């Protein structure tokens with residue numbers, strides 16, 4: 001089958017489409033004919049070789065970790081879905097390929113395109129994992145989401161709003177209208193963040209979620225008055241400050257996918273596609289992600 005792979009670490013241009021063996025599902029897994037695969041910063045961090053010590057992987061690597069498509073094989077013990085069903089979820093061994101094997105998956109929301117559904121798993125699972133760690137937000141609480149317009153942030157905003165929270169989100173000015181459309185009150189990130197948030201919430205916020213990893217954690221602690229009310233997914237050094245730090249190795253909030261599908265169909269959650277690239281342009285997609293200013297999600301689609 002055709003897949004987007006790299007067989008050496010390096011610049012985006014190491015990505016190319018090649019023929020590889022078809023995967024088959026093990027117990028509890030399904031195989032899908034891929035219709036779209038989400039692009040995430042972890043994909044280019046892995047491709048660059050920066051993570052080879054912490055996440056050793058045998059080369060070649062098939063790109064991507066989230067996908068949507070149509071089930072065409074089910075592994076032993078799978079009863080929830082059958083061949084022909086449309087699903088989205090986490091891929092084992094690569095997502096940007098003709099076929100991908102999913103281990104955690106849910107039925108695709110009927111209100112979503114395949115592109116939109118492919119952009120759900122990482123953002124939804126990460127946000128729910130962080131909200132579980134923080135014990136909120138709940139009805140009436142205020143949460144600050146730092147880096148609110150990206151793949152994770154835009155989903156975290158909507159999930160927090162759906163839980164009845166007031167959301168203050170940071171983004172560049174060009175994304176403020178976008179944040180308002182998701183239900184957040186926007187402000188800009190960078191120096192003076194604490195003062196700008198206090199102008200909106202004079203007593204500070206109940207919780208803060210840093211998706212950005214650009215060194216704002218001390219201001220988030222000042223705004224919540226308690227490091228245990230702050231979580232980051234991108235500033236691993238901030239653990240020394242007493243905040244909650246979570247990475248993919250902490251286990252997966254897989255139940256989040258079904259809940260997300262319900263929220264999409266109820267009109268409370270949507271994925272904004274910044275751009276869709278054909279598999280052959282995977283290098284361009286990685287470059288766009290590496291630029292660090294994606295609004296919503298980038299996706300790859302089979303050529």
Ligand SMILES: NC(=O)c1ccc[n+]([C@@H]2O[C@H](COP(=O)([O-])OP(=O)(O)OC[C@H]3O[C@@H](n4cnc5c(N)ncnc54)[C@H](OP(=O)(O)O)[C@@H]3O)[C@@H](O)[C@H]2O)c1
Pocket residue numbers: 040041042122126146147148149150151152153170171172173175189190211212213214232233234246247248289292293294295296
């Ligand atoms: N630990 C985990 O489990 C986990 C899971 C998922 C992702 N992550 C990590 O979390 C990070 C975010 O992922 P993502 O998929 O949301 O990335 P993304 O889609 O590339 O989002 C980038 C966003 O960051 C914003 N941004 C850029 N510079 C910023 C700054 N200085 N302060 C605040 N926001 C800034 C941008 O907003 P503007 O365009 O408005 O500037 C953009 O919307 C990545 O490092 C990723 O690897 C970790």
